Every structure is written in C-alpha cells, then in structure tokens.
Amino acid sequence: MNNTRIGNKEAIALLVTITFNLIILNVTKSIINLTSSASLLNILYISIIVICYTCLICYFLKKFPTFDIIDISDYLGGNILKWIIGIAYIIYFVFWSGILLHLxxxxxxxxxxxxxxxxxxxxxxxxxxVLSCSMKHNAIYRSIFIFFPFLIVSTLILFLADIPYYEVEKIYPIFxxxxxxxxxxxxxxxxAFQTLAYIYFMPPILKKPEDIKKVSVTAIILSAIFLLLSVSTILFMFSGFVETDELLPLYSATKYVKFGSFFRKPDSIYLLIWIIAFMSYLGITLKFSTNILKKITHFKSANFLSFLIAICIFCVSLWPKNYAISTYYSNIVYKYSxxxxxxxxxxxxxxxxxxxKAIRRWLSRAKTH
Known part of the structure; x- marks a missing residue:
C-alpha cells in the first residue's frame, strides 16, 4: 500500500481493534437477537469457520508476497478489475465507517x-x-499498539466484575x-469478524509478509475471545433487554461494575476507552481507504485524498435521520455487503x-522442457 511497515504485534492490535469496535457498538445485540441462548455456542461454531477461512485466504495471499487484494486484482484482470475492487472497498469502508460513526x-x-x-x-x-492519518512514521499503528492492553484489561474486568449478577441458566436451552x-x-x-476485510490489505504493510497467517489467525482468535466474553456478559445479565433497549448493551453492563465504596461508577472510564478505540478504528479505516485510492489513482498527495475521503465519511454519517436507522443499516445491510x-x-x-499463477508457472515449465 505504501512504504510503511509494522511488526506482527502492531498488526494484531490493529486487526483486533477493528472487531472490538463492532462489538461495543452493535454486534452483540445482533447475535443474541438471532441465536438467543445458543449465542455462545454459535460464536464458538462461527469462530472455527472463520479461522479455517482465514487460513485459506492467507494461503492464497502467500502466493503473492507483499500484494494486497488491489494488486492481486490488477494481476488477475488488469486495471479495470483493479479499479472495480478498489472502488468497491472504498465505498464499503467509507459507507460503513460513516454509519458506525453516526451510531x-x-x-x-x-x-x-x-x-x-x-x-x-x-x-x-x-x-x-484526519490528524492521525497525516502523522508519519506509523504513529497511528504504534498508538493503537500502546492502547491495546487497555482494551484487553477493561474487557476482562467487565466480564469478571459482573459475575455476581450473572444468571448462568440463561444459557438454556443450549440450542x-x-x-x-x-x-x-x-x-x-x-x-462480526469485520477484521477479515482488513486482512486482505495487510501483506504490504507487514515487516514480515510471510507471517500473514500467524498474524491473522491470532487476531481472529483474540477477536473471538473478546466476542465470547462480551456476549456472555450481556446474555447472563439481561433478560429481554437486548431486543428493547436502544443503547449499547455493554454500556449498561458497565454500570454494575463496582470497586468498593471509593470507586463506584467506572462507566465513564469505559466510555473514554471506547471513544479512543473508535477513534483508532476511524483512523485505520481512513488510512486504508486513502491508500487504496492512492494506489488506483496514482495521486501523490495522501493528505488531500485523506481529506476527501473524510468528507465522504462525514456526508454518510449525516445521512441517517436517527439512531434506529443507523442500527438497521449496521445490523441488516452491513451483513449483505x-x-x-x-x-x-x-x-x-x-x-x-x-x-x-499456477497455470502460468506450469506453462513456463512446459516450455523449458
């Protein structure tokens, strides 16, 4: 995508942060609405499928070292396919980041x-x-990596601190x-594993592109754990809440977290962590979209393209008339796209x-013989 390179740990933090934002916004609600008491079983089931799928796409990506899906599209179908896939992903990233931003x-x-x-x-x-994207030397990736432990610790604390309020029997019926x-x-x-969309663009920014499988699978496993803990918290605590409440389910769960009489309302701290996490997600999406547009247009000024895409995201975020419309788009239309x-x-x-590529290799070998 560009000349920047990041380490494996930074890449894992980046990918998991993408899924984490979907978790805090709406995906837990959608999962429980669909699969009810079988939500945890369903998460384990789809996690295995996603891990297998990730291994498969990483196998394909390894055939094209340092290539992302845009480069591979160019190899397969030339400039036309490159533009089609590039524009499709820009629209995808811009539209959904705008909807989630409104949400x-x-x-x-x-x-x-x-x-x-x-x-x-x-x-x-x-x-x-926009400011985070304009910074050089991988500032946005490093800041996400530094902040990542707060996401892990806060999620674990939320899950453990709410245990006294759990009703484990809500897991029944199991199916x-x-x-x-x-x-x-x-x-x-x-x-829920929105991380998959970003994996296609990871090889060019990795210091070790050959580790794409290790990075991706690790990120998927961590995302699955985050998802499992978050859905468990909501499923065991609330009855009928998910279908009727318009607010973020995890936010309501934070109100039950207490640490003695001195520290009784950590929900504001959680909200601060989530705000920073969402800023990270928005920065990543803007940077990826900018790099895609720069690659297909060969335009030199990344800052101008970043500003242009930010305007598009801004327009999309103002499109929904209310919270309910944003929720509908993020839960229903998001899945189809x-x-x-x-x-x-x-x-x-x-x-x-x-x-x-396999056919070309076979033909070249046939000619030599």
Whole structure:
C-alpha cells in the first residue's frame, strides 16, 4: 500500500481493534437477537469457520508476497478489475465507517450531550482521524499498539466484575431457537469478524509478509475471545433487554461494575476507552481507504485524498435521520455487503488469481522442457 511497515504485534492490535469496535457498538445485540441462548455456542461454531477461512485466504495471499487484494486484482484482470475492487472497498469502508460513526455519535449525544447535535461530535471524530492519518512514521499503528492492553484489561474486568449478577441458566436451552437457527441461520453472525476485510490489505504493510497467517489467525482468535466474553456478559445479565433497549448493551453492563465504596461508577472510564478505540478504528479505516485510492489513482498527495475521503465519511454519517436507522443499516445491510464483497467477491479474486499463477508457472515449465 505504501512504504510503511509494522511488526506482527502492531498488526494484531490493529486487526483486533477493528472487531472490538463492532462489538461495543452493535454486534452483540445482533447475535443474541438471532441465536438467543445458543449465542455462545454459535460464536464458538462461527469462530472455527472463520479461522479455517482465514487460513485459506492467507494461503492464497502467500502466493503473492507483499500484494494486497488491489494488486492481486490488477494481476488477475488488469486495471479495470483493479479499479472495480478498489472502488468497491472504498465505498464499503467509507459507507460503513460513516454509519458506525453516526451510531456512536448518537449514543454519546443521548447519554452525555442531549442538548448538542451529533454533527459536532461527528466532526470531532473525523478531525482526529484526519490528524492521525497525516502523522508519519506509523504513529497511528504504534498508538493503537500502546492502547491495546487497555482494551484487553477493561474487557476482562467487565466480564469478571459482573459475575455476581450473572444468571448462568440463561444459557438454556443450549440450542436456543433450534439447530437450524444456531448452525445455519447463525452463519450470518460471521459478519462480526469485520477484521477479515482488513486482512486482505495487510501483506504490504507487514515487516514480515510471510507471517500473514500467524498474524491473522491470532487476531481472529483474540477477536473471538473478546466476542465470547462480551456476549456472555450481556446474555447472563439481561433478560429481554437486548431486543428493547436502544443503547449499547455493554454500556449498561458497565454500570454494575463496582470497586468498593471509593470507586463506584467506572462507566465513564469505559466510555473514554471506547471513544479512543473508535477513534483508532476511524483512523485505520481512513488510512486504508486513502491508500487504496492512492494506489488506483496514482495521486501523490495522501493528505488531500485523506481529506476527501473524510468528507465522504462525514456526508454518510449525516445521512441517517436517527439512531434506529443507523442500527438497521449496521445490523441488516452491513451483513449483505460483508458477505458479498469480503467473503464472496474477494475470495473469488484470490482463487482465480492463484489458478492463473499456477497455470502460468506450469506453462513456463512446459516450455523449458
């Protein structure tokens, strides 16, 4: 994508941060609504599938060292396919980061700034994202890596501190709404692993591209653990809450965390951590989108492209009229676009590019003999 390179640990932190933001925003709610008491079983099931899928796409990516999905598209179908895939991913990243930005900003407005408009909150987030992208020397990747332990510790504390309020019997019936819902319809919950979309762009920015499988699988496993802990917290604590409450389920869980009489309301600290995490997600998405646009247009000024994409994200974030519309798009439409582009089209591109390379290699060997 560009000349920047990051280590394996930084890459893992980057990928897990992507999934974490989806967890705190809406994915836990969507999973429990679909699979009910079988949510934990469903997460284990889809995690195994996603790990296998990740190994498969990493196998294909290793055939093209230092290539991302845009480079591979160029190899397979020339400049036309390169533009199609590039524009598709830019639209995907811009649209969904805009929707999630509206979702999170609306939540902050409802909780802390009822007299303010989401417009100003959205603007602050985008300004921070643009500034982080303009910094050189991998500043955004290093800052995410430094902040990553806070995500791990805060999630573990939330899970453990709420144990006294758990009703473990809510795991029954084990198969929830039935085997079909848990194992067939429940496959739709794979969209929780949004990390997959970013894995396609990781090889060019890794110091060791040959470690793409190690990095990706580790990130998926950590994401699955985050998802399992978060869904467990909500499932065991609340009954009927997920379907009716409009606020972030995990935020309500933080209100039960207490550390003696001195420190009784850590929900503000959790919200601060989540705000920083969302800024990181927005910065990553903006940087990836900028690099894609720069690659397909060969435009030299990354800062200008970053600003241009930020404007697009800003426009998308102002599109939904209310919180409910943002929730609908993030829960329903998000899934279809994810499976179409990330799971479907991208996999086909990798598969046919690998076949093309194998055929070329076979033909070159045949000529030598």
């Amino acid at each position: 999170f900003s609306s939540f902050l407005q409802i909780i802390y700034f009822p007299m303010s408009k989401p417009f100003y909150i959205i603007l602050i987030f985008l300004i921070s994202a 929830g709404n039935g085997l079909f819902t848990t194992f067939i319809s429940g496959l739709a919950n794979i969209f 994810f499976f179409t582009l990330v799971i479907g089209i991208s996999f086909i591109v990798l598969l046919f590019a690998t076949i093309k």
